[in-house]
Amino acid sequence: MNLADVKTAARKAAFTRRKPLFENANAAQAxxxxxxxxxxRGVSVSGFMPIRTEIDPRPAMSEASAYGDVGVPVIQAAHTPLRFAxxxxxxxxxxxxxxxSVPAELNYFEPxxxxxxxxxxxxxGGRLGYGGGFYDRTLELLRAKRGTMAIGFAFAGQEVDQVALEPTDQPLDLIVTEAGVIEIG
Known part of the structure; x- marks a missing residue:
């Protein structure tokens, strides 16, 4: 089985594993x-608007917005880095x-x-995403300019022993779940 097939199978299993975690989530997950x-505080942050069965970062994003810029990713086109509004x-x-979802008025910045x-x-710090490579391209670009922290946000039950990685996969610096914080390295 090649790496692409391994990742496809891992994605399918991860979606199945995440669904009951999402269904049993509570308001304190962030x-x-x-x-x-x-x-x-005061450092620019990008969160995300949850889709499907993703954990919801919006309560934490709302709090952070009182202290500095908070944004969300905007996909420009396939195979391109994200921009942040x-x-x-x-x-x-x-x-x-x-x-x-994205803001109706797109006011871009770099978090x-x-x-x-x-x-x-x-x-x-291994991360299995959806396969589009958007975050990997974006993190590579931002990290080439300056220090950029990637915080994986997920349910604790999404942890696996090892994520199959490719050379282009960008590592997470920290992982936060509803159960606690996982330091990397």
Missing amino acids: GYLSEVLAGH RWTPDANMVAGQFGA EILIVPLLAFDRK
Whole structure:
């Protein structure tokens, strides 16, 4: 089985594993994420608008927006890095690509911290995403300019022993779940 097939099978299994975690989630799922972001007040952050069965970072994003710029990713086109549009809790949102909402008014900036959605993660900072490579391209670009932190945000039950990685996969610096914070390295 080649790496692409391994990742396809891993994605299918991860979606199946995440569904009951999402169904049993409670309103406090972003508590630890709020604590982590509180330690970086005033630093620009990008979160994400949850789709499908993703954990919801919006409560932590709302808190962070009181102290600095918070944004959400905007897909420009396939095989390109993401851009980030400023977001506030009361922003007028419209449908973007792949079902994720984006602000109706796109005011772009470059965040220093990215809260990254995922399907699976390991304790070495490995991340299994959806396969489009958007976050990997974006992190590579931003990290070439300056220090950029990638925080994986997921349910604790999305942890696996090892994520199959490719040379282009960008590592996470920290993982936050509803159960706690996992330091990498």
